[in-house]
Amino acid sequence: MIILSVNKSLRLIELCAVKQFTSYRNFSLTSVCEAHKQAGKYRTTRNRSRPLTYEMANLPTTIAHYKSWNSWNTSCMFEGVRPAETAVEDEFIRKFITGTWHNLFVSEIIIKRQYNIIRVAGIIYRGIQQRKMYFLIGYSEELLSYWLQCPVKLELQTVSSRKDVIFKYI
Amino acid sequence: MNCIEHENISGEFRVFDVRSNKRKHAHVQEKYTRPPANPPREKIMPTDQDWPSVWPGPRTFHPASVPLTVRQGMDKNQKIAPPSKYANAELMKIPNFLHLTPPAVKRHCDAIKKFCTPWPNELDTDENINKHFPLKIITNDYCYSSPKIRDPKARVVTFKFPLSAMTLNNHAEDKIKRLLGERFNQETGEVTLVTDRCPMRRQNYDYNMYLLVALYYESMNVEEWEAEKQEEDMEYYDWEKNPSKKAYIALKYWPKPVDEIKIDEISLENDEKAQNYKEAVTDLFNKGETTHNLFKYKEAVLKIVNDEFQNLDVGNMCQ
Numbered sequence A: 001m002i003i004l005s006v007n008k009s010l011r012l013i014e015l016c017a018v019k020q021f022t023s024y025r026n027f028s029l030t031s032v033c034e035a036h037k038q039a040g041k042y043r044t045t046r047n048r049s050r051p052l053t054y055e056m057a058n059l060p061t062t063i064a065h066y067k068s069w070n071s072w073n074t075s076c077m078f079e080g081v082r083p084a085e086t087a088v089e090d091e092f093i094r095k096f097i098t099g100t101w102h103n104l105f106v107s108e109i110i111i112k113r114q115y116n117i118i119r120v121a122g123i124i125y126r127g128i129q130q131r132k133m134y135f136l137i138g139y140s141e142e143l144l145s146y147w148l149q150c151p152v153k154l155e156l157q158t159v160s161s162r163k164d165v166i167f168k169y170i
Numbered sequence B: 001m002n003c004i005e006h007e008n009i010s011g012e013f014r015v016f017d018v019r020s021n022k023r024k025h026a027h028v029q030e031k032y033t034r035p036p037a038n039p040p041r042e043k044i045m046p047t048d049q050d051w052p053s054v055w056p057g058p059r060t061f062h063p064a065s066v067p068l069t070v071r072q073g074m075d076k077n078q079k080i081a082p083p084s085k086y087a088n089a090e091l092m093k094i095p096n097f098l099h100l101t102p103p104a105v106k107r108h109c110d111a112i113k114k115f116c117t118p119w120p121n122e123l124d125t126d127e128n129i130n131k132h133f134p135l136k137i138i139t140n141d142y143c144y145s146s147p148k149i150r151d152p153k154a155r156v157v158t159f160k161f162p163l164s165a166m167t168l169n170n171h172a173e174d175k176i177k178r179l180l181g182e183r184f185n186q187e188t189g190e191v192t193l194v195t196d197r198c199p200m201r202r203q204n205y206d207y208n209m210y211l212l213v214a215l216y217y218e219s220m221n222v223e224e225w226e227a228e229k230q231e232e233d234m235e236y237y238d239w240e241k242n243p244s245k246k247a248y249i250a251l252k253y254w255p256k257p258v259d260e261i262k263i264d265e266i267s268l269e270n271d272e273k274a275q276n277y278k279e280a281v282t283d284l285f286n287k288g289e290t291t292h293n294l295f296k297y298k299e300a301v302l303k304i305v306n307d308e309f310q311n312l313d314v315g316n317m318c319q
Helices: A002-024 A031-035 A082-101 A130-148 B019-024 B089-093 B104-117 B128-130 B168-181 B201-220 B225-228 B243-252 B272-286 B292-309 B314-318
Strands: A051-053 A110-114 A115-126 A152-159 A166-169 B136-141 B157-162 B191-197
Touching: A031 A082, A082 A110, A082 A115, A082 A130, A110 B089, A115 A130, A115 B089, A130 A152, A166 B292, B136 B201, B157 B201, B168 B201, B191 B201, B243 B272, B243 B292
Parallel strands: A115 A152
Antiparallel strands: A051 A166, A110 A115, B136 B157, B157 B191
């Protein structure tokens, strides 16, 4: 019996080895890590009342499949320059925009870099007067350009209701 | 105490009329209604408008400016329709080429056409180009999405040219190959000079140019010690300086003794058999004993021997 079981396990190991060599070598996680994955997940409610945007409705693992990145730059390419600086600057822009446009952004803040130009895009709620919006656009562009030492452009889209960006309720 | 005295006070105590107080101070606040937003611009766009004027440069997608019914996004369960272009952040993320429509590209090309000169007719084929411009100068420019415009890798300058483009004699060609070392590709006969030692591209270019000139003149120089080179020092087989040539000439001029003839003075340029034999022997020594080389050697030898035997008086030989 013992010999038989050893043989079985050996065959299993063989099969595993064959599978490992034939398939791609992926990043592997233990089942414990898999079970406790929390980031980017939202709890469902009993009455399906939790609103989710398209960005929230798709898990971080679906980036490049169902949704795309919020930061676009060449820093993370092979031999790209200033990866750390770019990440910190992006975080700074996000914090500044969130605070300046208080409670107005209904989407994630998208930061796209092209040459030395930084484009900040997003969807805002028409919660304030037009002239205040124009002021805030100029204010944000001017201050960010001064701090980051490169032209910054705000390219915004407005919605009349916060519900416009909701993709589904869970 | 904030109370109002009524005019018709009756009795001992004053009456505090709450209702009248409220009535007096109440004023209806008009509810502010936001003026309605204008309808999106795409609704009033004419169909024959000039699109490059509407979207002249790179810009984030804006649904009200683009009269296309595009959708982006997907529901995994296929229960919800893909989100429309309004309030769609996915469309704003992806780079668009709405400013690079064919008419816009054509307009750009027409605008810069006046700065271009026609291509020279003489350089119609690659052969002609390589013949007249053998030197290739290769540099790389790097473009990043960052405020930094310089990249240290942009300083590297590469020169490429075929060695045959240089007018060199036998000695100089041999010497320049030694000087170049691995920078010379034996198979393609191409020389590659890569310079990255200076901080700026211009400096590296100048240094490469200097290297080119120095290599040429250095290979042309014949040093005193180069005359001391013996046959044993040769790195390759030279038929002209080897006993093989002597043997061939001895056979050719037989029965004259070889010593009488000055071997160096005899030119075998026009002797086809000699050239074949020379090539076969040289290949055998320099490129190795492959089947092909051995066969070539055999053919060359047989040709010489057959011809010489036919020319010779067999009776003479027998004596």
